[in-house]
Amino acid sequence: MVRKVSVIVPALNEAASIDGLIREIWAVAETRAEHEQFEIIVVDDGSTDGTGDIAAQAGARVVRHPYNIGNGAAVKAGMRAATGDVFLMMDADGQHRPEEIPMLLDALEDHAMVVGARQKSGQANFHRRLANGVYNRFATYVTGKKIEDLTSGFRAIRAGVAQRFVYLLPNTFSYPTTITLSCFKTGLPVCYRPIAARKRIGKSKIRIFRDGARFFLIILKIATIFSPFRVFFPLSALSFLTGAGWYAYTFATAGRFTNMSMLMFVQAVMLFCLALISEQVAQLRFDRSERRGAS
Secondary structure (H helix, E strand, O other): OOEEEEEEEEEOOOHHHHHHHHHHHHHHHHHOOOOEEEEEEEEEEOOOOOHHHHHHHOOOEEEEEOOOOOHHHHHHHHHHHOOOOEEEEOOOOOOOOHHHHHHHHHHHHHOOEEEEEEOHHHOOOHHHHHHHHHHHHHHHHHHOOOOOOOOOOOEEEEHHHHHHHHHHOOOOOOHHHHHHHHHHHOOOOEEEEEEOOOOOOOOOOOOHHHHHHHHHHHHHHHHHHHOHHHHHHHHHHHHHHHHHHHHHHHHHHHOOOOHHHHHHHHHHHHHHHHHHHHHHHHHHHHHHHHHHHHO
16 A cells, blocks of 8 residues: 655745755655655745745645744644645754655654654754753653654654644644654653755744744643643642751751741642642643544
């Protein structure tokens, strides 16, 4: 049976790279025609440089947004328009090598999602590598599983899995974070394959300080959705230890128990209870997602 692969490419003002990328993808598709049928969907997210027209001329199916909504919104639009059994997402800026597509597709036979993990030499600069390292470690803590590249936009996922979680995906650059944590939270097998990213063509749309702060807040918000206990329990423990430490100090110096210590202990109990309740709410959300996927 021939498997259908939908290649989804979100694009914003990538006229310099989109034609070459699509032609490289078609070349890969020809080599796998015996087992797979490809469709290329380029989501033109409000480009003003003719990206969509160039993509259409190169043989891609183009979904157009009337204005820039966001990278995640473009991916969601591509997923809704796709007809394949497998969704393969990749960036339009030329960083991802189409010749590595077969590696991801082959690994998908035994996994729900396969992610192309960029090596250190393939990440843009020191600040980007540092930020990605922090994100990876935080996500590893939240999921309890080693995450090698949380923000990679080069990934293949089974269509049924992606459609289960599409309603959770944000409109911004953090869609890879959400879909990765969703898979881990529901116990789906995920694997990473090393990729050699190329230097992007054109100028990056990401701003280190503005988008970095926003992205960290998004990760924190996503973490409270998927694993709230791992977020709130450390805060509860910190509050309890602070109260205990202040009590030890005031008892040693003044021989009394202060209102501040009591406040910290009460706060610790409230945060612990909030952690338990939030964990139950998160579990109910994913139980509903399981039922939706099974129906």
